C-alpha cells in the first residue's frame with residue numbers, strides 16, 4: 001500500500017506504524033460523567049467496519065507525524081490522508 | 096454410513112459406486128431450537144457436540160458460502176496446548192485431549208499427527224520465560240520438556256545454530272503438539288452433526304437478526320427468515336461485521352494473516368518449528384510442502400489478501416532460521432481474516448441480548464481450539480452456564496479489568 005503523506009508525498013506503508021480506529025483521537029474527559037464506562041468503550045471497543053475506515057498511522061521512519069488515513073477495508077483503496085493534528089483541531093481538541 | 100476397513104474393501108471391489116454424500120442438502124425449516132451462524136470449524140463442532148454429546152435436537156448451521164470456505168480451510172493446521180495463563184491453558188489442554196480421541200469419536204480420518212512442536216529460544220531471558228511456560232503446562236498435565244542445543248542439533252541439523260545475531264540456545268518441546276488435516280475437521284464434524292439430524296444450510300448468508308424487546312427471535316437470511324429460540328454466532332473473522340447487525344461493538348478488530356506453501360520436498364522437518372527471535376513458524380505437510388507463516392499484516396481489513404512487506408518479513412525469518420529454505424520454490428500463498436481481540440484471547444459467552452450468543456476473538460490460534468470451542472459453546476448453549484475451562488472467556492472481561500493477555504501487549508490487537 002502507498003500512503004500519500006500530505007507533506008512528504010507518496011510513501012510505502014511499511015514506513016508507518018498502525019494504531020487503528022481514528023476515533024481514538026476522541027479521548028473522553030478524565031473527570032466527566034460516567035467516566036469509567038466511557039474510558040472502557042474508548043480503549044476496548046471498535047467499530048471494525050467492512051468498508052470505509054478512518055485510521056491512525058504513525059510515520060515512524062519518516063517525519064514522525066500522525067496521519068488519519070481513510071481506507072476501504074474491503075479493497076485497501078485509500079481515499080484521503082490528513083494530518084491527525086488537523087483532524088483533532090477540527091474536532092476541537094489540542095488548541 | 097459408518098466408515099470402516101470393511102466398507103472400504105467392499106466399495107473397492109464394487110467400483111466405489113456405493114458411497115453416499117457425507118451430509119444432506121436440506122432446505123431451511125421455518126424454525127429451529129438453535130441456529131448456529133457460521134459453518135467454519137467452530138460452528139460445525141458446536142453442532143456436532145450439541146447433537147452428539149448434549150442430546151439437543153432441531154439444530155441448524157447457517158453458512159454464507161460452503162462449509163470450510165473460511166479460516167478452517169485456510170489455516171496452517173498447527174495444534175498445541177502450550178499456553179501460559181489460567182484463563183487459557185486448561186481450555187487448550189481440553190482441546191488437545193479432544194483432538195487425541197476425535198477420529199474415533201466422529202468416525203472420520205482427520206489425520207491428527209502429533210509430531211511435536213519445537214519453540215526455539217535464543218537468549219537467557221527467553222529461556223527463563225519458556226521454562227515458566229513449561230511449568231504452567233505441567234500444571235494441566237500437558238507435558239513439555241526443555242531441550243538443549245545438542246538435542247535440537249540431532250533433530251534438525253540444518254537450523255542456523257550459530258547465527259551471529261540469533262544463535263539457537265535451546266527449545267521448549269511439546270511432543271503432543273502437531274498438525275491436523277484442516278478440511279477433514281470441517282467435513283468430519285459436519286458429517287457427524289448431519290447424522291444426528293442437524294441441518295447444514297449452505298449458501299445461506301445471515302443478513303440481520305430479529306430482535307424484539309431485547310430478545311433475539313431468529314435471523315434474516317438470503318434464503319428467508321428463520322426463527323430460533325437461540326442464535327449462536329460463530330463467524331470468526333466476520334465477527335465485527337455480523338455483530339454490528341445486532342447493534343453491538345466488540346473488543347475485536349479484523350486483520351489478515353498470510354500463509355505460504357513450498358513445493359513438495361522429502362521429509363525433513365520432525366514437527367513444527369517456531370523461530371523465537373522473529374515471527375516465523377514452519378511445518379511439513381504430508382504431501383511434503385513446507386507450510387509456513389509469520390505475522391499478521393497489522394491493519395484492519397476484510398480483504399482476505401495481504402501485502403508484500405509481510406511476505407518479505409516472513410521470508411527473512413525463514414532465512415534466519417533455516418537458510419536451506421531459500422532453495423525451495425514457493426507454490427502458493429493466501430490470506431485469511433483474523434478476529435483479533437484486545438488481549439489475544441477468545442470469547443465464548445452470552446451477549447446482553449436474550450437468546451443471542453457469541454463465540455469469536457480467536458486471533459490466529461483458533462484452529463487448535465476447534466474441538467474445545469465447539470464443546471464449550473455447546474455446553475453454554477445447552478445448559479446456559481459456561482463450561483468450567485471457559486469461565487474466563489467472557490465478553491465483559493475488559494470492563495472488569497480482567498483481560499487474559501498472554502503477551503502483555505495491552506489493547507493493541509496487531510501486537511498479539
Ligand SMILES: Cc1cc2nc3c(=O)[nH]c(=O)nc-3n(C[C@H](O)[C@H](O)[C@H](O)COP(=O)(O)OP(=O)(O)OC[C@H]3O[C@@H](n4cnc5c(N)ncnc54)[C@H](O)[C@@H]3O)c2cc1C
Nearest residue numbers: 133135136137159165166167170171173301431461462463
Ligand atoms: C493463514 C492462517 C493460518 C492460521 N494458522 C493457524 C494455526 O496454525 N493454528 C491455529 O490454531 N489456528 C490458525 N489459524 C486460525 C484459525 O484458522 C481460526 O482461528 C479458526 O479457523 C476460526 O474458527 P472457524 O474455523 O470457525 O472460522 P471460519 O472457518 O472462518 O468460519 C466462519 C464462517 O462464518 C461464515 N460467515 C461469515 N459471515 C456470515 C454470515 N453473515 N452468515 C453466515 N455465515 C457467515 C464464513 O463464511 C465462515 O465459513 C490460522 C488462520 C489463518 C488465516
